[in-house]
Amino acid sequence: MATEQSTQTPATASGDTRIHNIGYRSYDGPRLGRSYARLSLYSQSLRGAYGLGRSVKSKVLPMLLFVVMCVPAAIMVAVAVATKANDLPVDYTRYAIIMQAVISLYVASQAPQSVSRDLRFKTVPLYFSRPIETADYVRAKFAALASALFILTAAPLLVLYIGALLAKLDFTDQTKGFAQGLVSVALLSLLFAGIGLVIASVTPRRGFGIAAVIAVLTISYGAVSTLQAIAEVQSSGDTAIAWIGLFSPITLIDGVQSAFLGATSAFPGGVGPSNAEGVVYVLFTLGLIAACYGLLMRRYKKVGL
Amino acid sequence: MPRSLCITLRQGSPTGPYDSRWSPRRLSGLTTGVVRVTSVMDVTVIATESLSKRFPRVTALDRLSVDVGPGVTGLVGANGAGKSTLIKILLGLSPATEGRAEVLGLDVATEGAAIRERVGYMPEHDCLPPDVSATEFVVHMARMSGLPPTAARERTADTLRHVGLYEERYRPIGGYSTGMKQRVKLAQALVHDPQLVFLDEPTNGLDPVGRDEMLGLIRRIHTDFGISVLVTSHLLGELERTCDHVVVVDGGKLLRSSSTTDFTQNTTTLAIEVTDTDEHPDGTRAVRDALHARGVTVEDGSGLPGAGHILLLTAQGEDTYDLVRDVIADLGLGLVRMEQRRHHISEVFKDDTDSGAQRKEAVGHGN
Numbered sequence: 001m002a003t004e005q006s007t008q009t010p011a012t013a014s015g016d017t018r019i020h021n022i023g024y025r026s027y028d029g030p031r032l033g034r035s036y037a038r039l040s041l042y043s044q045s046l047r048g049a050y051g052l053g054r055s056v057k058s059k060v061l062p063m064l065l066f067v068v069m070c071v072p073a074a075i076m077v078a079v080a081v082a083t084k085a086n087d088l089p090v091d092y093t094r095y096a097i098i099m100q101a102v103i104s105l106y107v108a109s110q111a112p113q114s115v116s117r118d119l120r121f122k123t124v125p126l127y128f129s130r131p132i133e134t135a136d137y138v139r140a141k142f143a144a145l146a147s148a149l150f151i152l153t154a155a156p157l158l159v160l161y162i163g164a165l166l167a168k169l170d171f172t173d174q175t176k177g178f179a180q181g182l183v184s185v186a187l188l189s190l191l192f193a194g195i196g197l198v199i200a201s202v203t204p205r206r207g208f209g210i211a212a213v214i215a216v217l218t219i220s221y222g223a224v225s226t227l228q229a230i231a232e233v234q235s236s237g238d239t240a241i242a243w244i245g246l247f248s249p250i251t252l253i254d255g256v257q258s259a260f261l262g263a264t265s266a267f268p269g270g271v272g273p274s275n276a277e278g279v280v281y282v283l284f285t286l287g288l289i290a291a292c293y294g295l296l297m298r299r300y301k302k303v304g305l
Numbered sequence: 306m307p308r309s310l311c312i313t314l315r316q317g318s319p320t321g322p323y324d325s326r327w328s329p330r331r332l333s334g335l336t337t338g339v340v341r342v343t344s345v346m347d348v349t350v351i352a353t354e355s356l357s358k359r360f361p362r363v364t365a366l367d368r369l370s371v372d373v374g375p376g377v378t379g380l381v382g383a384n385g386a387g388k389s390t391l392i393k394i395l396l397g398l399s400p401a402t403e404g405r406a407e408v409l410g411l412d413v414a415t416e417g418a419a420i421r422e423r424v425g426y427m428p429e430h431d432c433l434p435p436d437v438s439a440t441e442f443v444v445h446m447a448r449m450s451g452l453p454p455t456a457a458r459e460r461t462a463d464t465l466r467h468v469g470l471y472e473e474r475y476r477p478i479g480g481y482s483t484g485m486k487q488r489v490k491l492a493q494a495l496v497h498d499p500q501l502v503f504l505d506e507p508t509n510g511l512d513p514v515g516r517d518e519m520l521g522l523i524r525r526i527h528t529d530f531g532i533s534v535l536v537t538s539h540l541l542g543e544l545e546r547t548c549d550h551v552v553v554v555d556g557g558k559l560l561r562s563s564s565t566t567d568f569t570q571n572t573t574t575l576a577i578e579v580t581d582t583d584e585h586p587d588g589t590r591a592v593r594d595a596l597h598a599r600g601v602t603v604e605d606g607s608g609l610p611g612a613g614h615i616l617l618l619t620a621q622g623e624d625t626y627d628l629v630r631d632v633i634a635d636l637g638l639g640l641v642r643m644e645q646r647r648h649h650i651s652e653v654f655k656d657d658t659d660s661g662a663q664r665k666e667a668v669g670h671g672n
Contacts, residue, residue: 024530027452027456027497030451031451033422033451036448036451036453037448037450044448053441055436118434121432121433121434121435122431123433123434126426126428127449129425129428130421130449131418131450131451132449
């Protein structure tokens, strides 16, 4: 084991010509502190969300989902270019709503990967015995998953936008739609990342985490859209449909973007919330994101060593 | 259950005269001398002042005041004696109920982040993800301690080599033996070149050989790397081999503070073993008689392993060694061994106070 025990050669008569096998070398270089550590954790988690720096096996699912997200966009672009259409078949804001199952699957697989592993293998104490604090850990993980989701949801929009420009569609129109789409998916990324992480941080078991995230996202959406359908049939009015929409993440985003980002609503009847209701939607969305952050902070205050 | 806690610490430790690590920061951990010499600077690495930690039902630490100098410091106690609680407080992660503590001159209550930048921590439990390699994991942990990417990689390679991991460091940790995992855990605590490391039960789960290697490594952390060590163990015998200073704490209270050498080296006992020859069929007896003739009292090493072949005598300085050498040479015998034999810390505790036996039971024996 101890093969590099320092073997020192005595000084020769001529002063500085000593030869050392130094053995252990100390570190006198810079120590970049908390913010650098937080950034390192962020980049490591973001890379990890796509399986980079991890085993081949763990790259398969995120990469596959990424491809699945982008292929329909590419096909739409191809069709639009080939048929010389006047507009893209799908709005920028609508794309994420259509692909919500893929997004949910991605959150469900990567949120537990990001936090449950640290809990399960008890790596968390190693982080907290270093300069970073609870808030740094939570922020880095939250930001990393939100960024990963943003990459997942914004990449197909970029494909659509580039395709639209290649098809020589109206530049101003397309740019405006693209920008609205980006704002919408940014909000969606933050919300989904928050919900996914809160659920995953409760359990050290990855399988439970995956199942729980999928359950929460699909059951809430299923329940809300069913209730909305019933409300429509009973024609209790658009107001009821709008209020029900507050209770699932994807309808929440749908409501926000149809109120303020020029999207057509996917709600039954195609009528989104009014402007006043839209304000409630925005506040509710932001409140939910903040609540997720607060819950994560509370959770990790307890984990400690 | 009687709970007890004892801290031992080592003050003077030999660092070679050609040691090249004379950076000013290192001086705090630097001590000189081949024989035992007091440290150059009596810098306090850890200082606690009536430190108490009370949980709703348990008092883990009760007005503990102790100063720990540079070197290898042992912290022994039964399971649940509050060893981990003390480490948590010293890392600035858990507030003390009352009292104060300083680590490397920094207050744990207010300067926790600064402390954690200069200190390494090896937890007692498993803490390694199985699906990454030791290199990737330790590089990540180095960056989490604030090392720039290039430095993190260099330090990782160095540190893993120092703890004795070579080719296997590129394989996923999941396939490692317990001993290798302990080394990775140690490496992540050392990778940012801290001034002090907290090692929580580093020998847990190791076989006797792995245990010896780990203890050897812990010694080297101070002697070769110049890093002070606070090591916990519930095995008293292990501390005896790694520490020179003892602070005994019982039930979270300070009981005694003095160096291990005070405990075990008031008198240096020499153990001698010789071969037999045709001329002297019982070499041991011949040596004993010859030494008696020169006025040296010799005891049989009864009760020790190899009794009957081992002679114990009290060394009165350098002359005794020469005398023994000459006597054996004159008789034409072969000297198998001549070593300093220390008393066991546990023996000292046994005689120390009336509750000694009880405490010894609580603490348990080393191997």
